[in-house]
Amino acid sequence: MQKKLVLDSHLLNITLNRLCQQLIEAHSNFNNTVVVGMQPRGVFLAELIHEKLQKLVKTKIPLGYLDTTFHRDDFRRREIPAKASETKIDFVIEGKNVILIDDVLYTGRTVRAALDAMIAFGRPSKVKLLVLVDRKYTRDLPIAADYVGKYVDTLESQRVLVELEAQGHKQNKIWLVNKDN
Amino acid sequence: MSKLSQRHLLGIKNLTREDIELIFETADNFKDVINRPIKKVPSLRDVTIANVFFENSTRTRLSFELAEKRLSADVVNFSTSTSSVKKGETLLDTVNNILAMKVDMVVMRHASVGAPHFLSKHIKANIINAGDGTHEHPTQALLDTFSIREKLGSVEGKKIAIIGDILHSRVALSNIFALKKLGAEVMVCGPPTLLPKYISSLDVLVEWDVKKALDWCDVANVLRIQLERQQIKYFPSLREYSLYYGINKKILDDLKKDIVLMHPGPINRGVELTSDAADSHHSIILDQVENGVAIRMAVLYLLAGSTN
Helix, strand or coil: CCEEEEECHHHHHHHHHHHHHHHHHHHCCCCCEEEEEECCCHHHHHHHHHHHHHHHHCCCCCEEEECCHHHCCCCCCCCCCCCCCCCECCCCCCCCEEEEEEEEECCCHHHHHHHHHHHHHCCCCEEEEEEEEEEECCCCCCCCCCEEEEEEECCCCEEEEEECHHHCCCCCEEEEEECCC | CCCCCCCCECCHHHCCHHHHHHHHHHHHHHHHHHCCCCCCCCCCCCCEEEEEECCCCCHHHHHHHHHHHHCCCEEEEEEHHHCHHHHCCCHHHHHHHHHHCCCCEEEEEECCCCHHHHHHCCCCCEEEEEEECCCECHHHHHHHHHHHHHHHCCCCCCEEEEECCCCCCHHHHHHHHHHHHCCCEEEEECCHHHCCHHHHHHCCEEECCHHHHHHHCCEEEECCCCHHHCCCCCCCCHHHHHHHHCECHHHHHHCCCCCEEECCCCCCECCCECHHHHCCCCECHHHHHHHHHHHHHHHHHHHHHCCC
16 A cells, blocks of 8 residues: 655644634634534544644633534445434534534535534534645535645545544554555 | 345344444434434435335334434325225235335335235335234334433343233334344243243243232333234233233332333323323333434434445
């Protein structure tokens, strides 16, 4: 399996700090802002950013997890039904500014499903999308991220692998992997 | 693995333990969905489901219909009282006619044992058995065991007594299969005339004294006396049955430990359960009903998702 390192632990930390500063710039005191991580892999990143943000702005920011499984548009088009994860949003999204967080932005279909799923918790005032890795030129839908950790040029045959300590990996690292071999 | 081993849900007997656990995990998520302000998800948007009921039902049909609607499926209902079955149409013809209208799944209840099994050999749609005669009622057993798991944390190692009319009960048979597969200890209790002859082959304990059964168990699943299925007298009178096998609050309070009381409904109040027992803190009867919708959503979701 061919692997290429995209971001190492040190650079990733710098990137995360930069993303947090960008968020603070746009949302100042976060009194009407909530953070929502997308299941399954976006939640680890959301937790990381949420922790950093709370330390920086010294207020409590609501954090939720959103599962998009039941809102996907590829149901009955896959071999096996997608397995659901927990949705845990114990606050109302109505009128809030939502920072939606996922690790990799690829086709944009999961984000579309997330926007759909989110409506069950109220009508948000604004939704901003934060992703760690934006795969360029791969979008199926007109969806773009507002905050991006790193843009990566990828081929269809490649996969972006995000390894975070919170997921049980030794070090925070982001790889580009060739799918076929 | 997140796929069921079966294309149809005909009975618990054909399921594996992994299947049951997958259904539970999926139902956990759907239970969360139906407790939200907006209780609907679009998963089954392009799926059409026919509820074909050749036998009366309120709870099960309503529960299936709600589950289907909360998954955004298109639903058609069919019951024998208003159909051409009265004119002499065969089961296969009836269902083939429904399928010719492009139906993807059939939820079926029938008074004959094995009716859904027979259909599953002849048609392409996914079939869910919503009760076939005195044989199986798989979604009821799934929601019962799911409710036990929710209340007690797990089913493994728990002692479950099924009390009442075991002979005519499809709920009892499906429950026994499900509980055994999940590693519970099962006891059946009822008048000897209402226990089936094959009971010894099911590897369950048999008890005639309801008080002993209640002393033994963690959970009592009390069944209804199914007078409509009884062609001969199995016991002298309902009053006598209620005297020997009826459960009231005093019996429950006199037990050394708190037990969980379940009933698949409809309750004959004053026969197998008195009102004060059915409405006591022991009872999780209404939780069972709520879980029924979540379990049926999970079953529909998992079966519909693996067609292609």
